[in-house]
Amino acid sequence: MLESALPTPCYLIDQSRLKANLTILDDLRKRTGCRILFAQKAFSSFPFYAMISRYVDGSSACSAYEAQLAHLYFHGENHVCQTAYLPEEFDEIVKICDHITFNSPSQLQRYAGLAHAHGCSVGLRVNPEYLSQQLDEFDPCAPFSRLGTTLAQFPKQQRRQINGLHVHALYEQNADALGYLAEALIEKFGMLLPELEWINLGGGHHLTREGYQTEKLEEIISMFQRKYGLKVYLEPGEAVVWEAGLFVTTVADLLENGMPIAILDASAVCHAPDITELRYRPPLVGADKPSVLPYTYRLGGRSCLPEDIFGDYSFDHPLQIGERLVFEDMAINTLTKARMYTGMPMPAVAVREPDGDCRLLRTFSFSDYKNRF
Missing domain, CATH: 2.40.37.10 (Lyase, Ornithine Decarboxylase; Chain A, domain 1)
Incomplete structure (x- = not known):
């Protein structure tokens, strides 16, 4: 009609614009070897999942429901990172997710054994205490934040249970902000990186916006790969449906x-x-x-x-x-909210x-x- x-x-979702954004992300992963995960929270409209999954490596979820939606309709890796898992949902999560990230040492202690027993790769969300937002209420690294584990709270006795680190601190920002975030991350947690398998640099990267500093991003990805031997994940959500x-x-x-x-x-x-x-x-x-x-x-x-x-x-x-x-x-945060x-x-x-x-x-x-x- x-x-x-x-x-x-x-x-009204513009399929041509959506494909143009996805092509940019696909080219990035092919050039750099990084892995792209679609952050469902920005646009969890599953009729588009088959199309999106052809251009990325998997999806990321913030809840058990999002993880189940990806399991049903998305092809590729299924990652989940939730602030707190509940016992009644975790038995299902370990069956459908291949990467599970915990927000706190107590959640790691409680559930990591079960995750490993089901063959899941285990991550810990960290807080490098790098402030990147203008308002503290929207900054996951602000003082007293409930999101992520600071260096002071890092569970040294559990470090062998951790396969990767997850950091999410950006919102609609360019690669220069990611550079500062990477510096803060290495300053606080650099001693752990050689022991790990992967690093997830979260979302908030304006990858598909005109003027984005792609060369700077690729330098950061290469640094984590070359210096620490890490598999690098990015979790764009907004960039997937930018202006679509x-x-x-x-x-x-x-x-x-x-x-x-x-x-x-x-x-x-x-x-x-x-x-x-x-x-x-x-x-x-x-x-x-x-x-x-x-x-x-x-x-x-x-x-x-x-x-x-x-x-x-x-x-x-x-x-x-x-x-x-x-x-x-x-398209961003409208259908989902x-x-x-x-x-x-x-x-x-x-x-x-x-x-x-x-x-x-x-x-x-x-x-x-x-x-x-």
Whole structure:
């Protein structure tokens, strides 16, 4: 069908753009010998897993459910790294995962023996105490962080149980930040690296973004391989679906309160929570920053929540009820975080094929809302 025939609101995944991102990652692993894992938390839409798995080495999970989803639909290695495993789920995890990373010495002590008994490679998430984010609340290496083991807490008596180290400290950053992270990691944990089999440098690498310092990244990968003999893993999530998703909405109402306000048939809080939680401002087709073009509107969501605001945008024409507005770069953390809070219906999900034709994958109804309970 044509894009104009899609119901709104709708998440629309561009298959051609997704393939372009995956090709960049595939080329990187072929040039360097590193291994690429798809971080499912960014985009756990399993209808695309068969396609994604053709270009990467496996997937990474943050929970038992993600690990099970990968086991069912993703080809390749199945890694999991969870803040705390529960006894009732761990028996299943060791059957379906080949790499299991623990967040703390106590979890390592409790479960590593069972993981090894099932032939799993065991990792420990470490915290090199390198601050890379502007706000401590979003930095996994901030003081008092619950994520990863610091050098002071490292279980020296259990080091023989550890096959690899996992570090995740970046978010939408270039390779220079990875260089600083690598220096901090080596300073704190370098004495362990010659004993290990692998190092997982986590996600947050903007690998597919224009201007990414690929040569610097390849130098870092080569250093860990050559100096320490390690297999190097990267876990991109955002880079896989960078600019590969649109969010198609419709203007439902127009009103005035000190400035023009357009109410959309969608919700920023429910359908794109990074907008309200992380102050993300998605690009909007045909629009610009406030006051750049003649007509500036505040775009609001349809929920009853005061904070349900997409942002202020300017247009070259007055908006009309029924007009479609299309947000760009909206595949990341949208489907995975979307919710039906206040009874807000879930958006449809569709794919744009390489020939431009659009195909609906899923629509939702009141039954989906009711059956959650």
